[in-house]
Amino acid sequence: MKRSLLRILQKRGKDPLQVSTKVTRKAKENLTFGRKLRRDKYLLLLLLPCLLYYLVFKYAPIFGVVIAFKNFNLFKGVMESDWVGLKYFSMFFNSPDFWPVLRNTFLLGLYKLIFGFPAPIILALLINEVRKSFLKRFVQTISYLPHFISNVVVAGIAVMFLSPTSGIVNQLLSAIGAERINFLVEASWFRSIYVSTDVWQHIGWGTIIYLAALTAIDPQMYEAARMDGANRWKQMLHITLPGITPAIVIILILDIGKILEIGFEKVYLLATPATYEAADIISTYVYRIGLTQGNYSYATAIDLFTGIISFIFIIAANAFSRKVSGSSIW
Template sequence: MKVMTAKGAAAEKPTNSKREKKHPFRGMRKDWDLYLMAVPGLIFLLIFKYTPMYGLVIAFQDFSIFKGIGESKWVGLKHFEKLFVSDEFLNVLSNTLLISLYKLVFLFPLPILIAILLNEIRKMMFKRVVQSLIYLPHFISWVIVGGLFINLLSVNGGIVNAVIVSLGGQPIQFFMDHSIFRSVLVFTEGWKELGWSTIVYLAAISSVDPQLYEAAKMDGASKARQMWHITLPSIASTVVLMFILKIGSLLEAGTEQILVMYNPVVYDVADVIGTYVYRVGIGASDYSFSTAVGLFESVIAFVLVIGGNALCRKYLGRSIW
């Protein structure tokens, strides 16, 4: 029988480490088929996400479409200085933050509540019908959704205003009234996307161990207590993940939705960074300034994701990384 001394064991350990260092890609060779499947996605990211980032240099130039990036004049931070002293942009930034915060406060908790309630439904047919009805709007484009609500809320022939008038009220110009338009944005966003967001939480709830609920029932816990003490803590990681992602898109504010629904009358309360970039970049052909605005939005979004993750890790004990 071969006996290995402590000295011999110590001598062999470095040999194993050297072997591991000698083959750093051994794991990749073992799972080469999985890495091969990831190649199309990586190529997509490289071509459509990272390659266009070269165009960010336009933000530091007086860009001319006739001269191109190579021959356009470099102006340093000129467009960023213009950005921070512009009263119009400050109003746009304020609108973006307000609309995003309204959506975060009113719409973020609802999918969690809907998922918990759907999980408690025992009649599968009814549950499937409800799920289908609330998921369906997600697959409808904002162009169609915008047209639908414009017709429903129209002063001339809209069903909602017809009901208001029949009850003795005055017609409401939902898409013209500064005090109402943001509420319309929040409501239509919720109508379209709540069902889709619910899927994530339903998937998280389905992974909760049923034995926890059985033990709670034996201890006399009511449904409300089971939801509060079992369901919510079990999906806390998913909630934190979704919250951080929401914070990261805080400055996006639903650009496509607003482009479809707003008009010059409500620019003062509805113009957000995305629509402002569209109007300035394409409408006024000020490509350098609009690129500077877009770069500012991206940097702030990155900072928000990092900050949100740090705060969740510090105060909630959960984070993405």
Template sequence: MNNGVELEANGGIKLNNGSTKEEKKKPGVLARTVKNFKRDKYLLLIILPVIVYFAIFNYFPMYGVLIAFKKFQPLKGILGSPWVGFMYFEQFFKSIYFGRLMRNTILLSLYSLLWGFPVPIIFALLLNELRERFFKKLVQTVSYLPHFISIVVVSGMIINFTSPTDGIINIILKNFGFESINFMSEPGYFRTIYISSGIWQEFGWGSIIYLAAIAGIDPQLYEAAEIDGASRWSKMMHITLPCLMPTIIILLILQVGHLMEVGFEKVLLLYNPSTYETADVIATFVYKRGIINSEYSFSAAIGLFNNIINLTLLITVNYISRKLSKTSLW
């Protein structure tokens, strides 16, 4: 060959000086894994505690889900307890409380998502428009504080504020000539109180990730828009908001994946027998039947059913998002 290289029949490369150079073979999967492990061993060592944590507290306990299909007897253990199949699932579906529990859980979660999800986005967009740095940081700090207040304390504040005798809300109503209302004993007020207090407590903390995403937007986009004469509203609608959409979609998918998870702590602290009609949810029902009544298998079956719905919603919404917006968790 003119370039001084000749090909041999055995697949090697023969140079004019007589030497032969074998083609390099790509390393196998195992070899690449070992090489990557040696290269990143210190990084892997850093995340080892996280892996151990999730293995012990998230994956290993999955073994206990078997009691949902067994008549669990503590003395016999999980493996020694007799199988009952889907008996506890059928009992839950046929229970007189099934309709109420599903309705309350879905409505509380859905209303929290519809009313609570946009608030941190709107707050982050408005906060980003503030030019006075001291006032901006002050507003941020004040909005974050409720997140660090214990749910027990927040529930106590709600009960005190809505007290029919000396609550601040009823005092204001009386000053305007209205009669006092026992909010915590009226089923119709429970969802409003639960959702509004949740928004107040979490909207500032939830805005952090949106503010971080806004800070990562290329400033040249705003400079180009200013040259074209765009107003602040136009820059917000045509630059900031579109750049936030991937973050918004990801967080929306995650929230939909937890749609059926209504934390029982706050509901348990706020509700009473007179508000069971609108306040009793799956989580509180599981707590009462599983912890108080020691019906471990029955409560495990309800919890498994709840988690299957969440998983189904997560996969479905993620699939729809991937098809429509090309943004998804996987």
């Protein structure tokens, strides 16, 4: 049967391999949804924890956004509470805390972007230039480890290092004859402390994406560049950086969208009453208004405003990147 089918296909001038490929492709397209589920059941099981995480912690809480437009009463519930429209948004915009809180959040996010975004790229390029595999793995491991340390521990390390009496930083300043600085009670130092600890904590983890992108660059391009007389610096500028540009653009767009989404834990742990003028950001303000004072509707309105601004940022950054460089998320 198979031989006769092959003869018929050959007489008609058709390649049996192409015909079988088309038949296989059409068979895959005609698979029912149930068959696809049975075929990919183990892959779907691997995806299930991630899917449940987003459903429970990301999508389900979206329903609660409605209380930003209501005078939420705990006893009446969400649906029975009275509608107030944009009352709480107007309260926030007219509040004397609006501009200081927004300024602190934006500046902290901007400094984090300026110093934190290029740091993993630079580290990935440096690791890529290391030729000793043992040394490369050692540096990668050491740089990854801080990412798995709790923010509470990181804040505790920062407090110990910057202590005005026993901190190693002030001891070094004292050793060179400089005056000791009480970093934790001076508002001018808060942003530097936060950004530097954040870069130290996450620089190694961020290099994973760029190191993965570096593996996709064709090694023959480097060989051709060496034959043309390009040194390692020129190879990095003209081959390595262009090779990882799509990954850089995507991460940059996502980071721009998160400028106002500063983590609450580390700011709350490092801040003191003396540094509130620089440390009081939207997330800490929402914590005080929502959980401490119990004004849930007002806090939800502020958080929703932050989400809208972040959404606008990411849309604008994506459109700008698509227009200028041709690379974008969508």
